[in-house]
Amino acid sequence: AVFATLVSGCAVGPGSVPPSQLSAAIRTVSDARLCVEYQSPRTTPLGRQMIEAELGVRGVQQCGGRAIGAGTATVVGQARYSRAEVSSTSSDLYNCADFSSGAVAQRFFLANGGPNHDPHRLDGDGDGLACEWGAQVTGMAEWRPAPATPRTSYRPTCHTGPRGGTYIITASGNRNYGGC
Numbered sequence: 001a002v003f004a005t006l007v008s009g010c011a012v013g014p015g016s017v018p019p020s021q022l023s024a025a026i027r028t029v030s031d032a033r034l035c036v037e038y039q040s041p042r043t044t045p046l047g048r049q050m051i052e053a054e055l056g057v058r059g060v061q062q063c064g065g066r067a068i069g070a071g072t073a074t075v076v077g078q079a080r081y082s083r084a085e086v087s088s089t090s091s092d093l094y095n096c097a098d099f100s101s102g103a104v105a106q107r108f109f110l111a112n113g114g115p116n117h118d119p120h121r122l123d124g125d126g127d128g129l130a131c132e133w134g135a136q137v138t139g140m141a142e143w144r145p146a147p148a149t150p151r152t153s154y155r156p157t158c159h160t161g162p163r164g165g166t167y168i169i170t171a172s173g174n175r176n177y178g179g180c
Helices: 002-007 019-027 031-039 045-058 102-111 133-141
Strands: 158-160 166-169
Touching: 019 045, 019 102, 031 045, 045 102, 045 133, 102 133
Parallel strands: none
Antiparallel strands: 158 166
């Protein structure tokens, strides 16, 4: 219940739960619960972005048979946030190379002020996506379930034995001499 409150529209906003606290809470939640909250209409855009990044870190590409990241993938490369020059006295301590994946960079980025504030300059084009997260989330959004393997029906074939008798091989591999 606490997690749902954190990602709902009531709890996340100016002066409420800091993004770093929300990010820490999301890290402790199961994949199944994250999927429920990701699909909930009560989840804020920031909460949804944080859940996407966390699921990306975990390698989860779908929730309930549906690909995640479709909405985010549509904004890749579109400058939506101002990226004014950061002063040399900023706390620019991280580069994209410091993160093992775009998802890890995005999780850090959102927990530390992004997309509105980017002191580490992880989102140079202002699309709200750090480092290679745009490419990674686009790949996730294109996820499709593997096509179902068609079942082949078993059709017994009649065989003739060495003494002239006929039989079939059953589905379990046994000979059935009365089956032809």
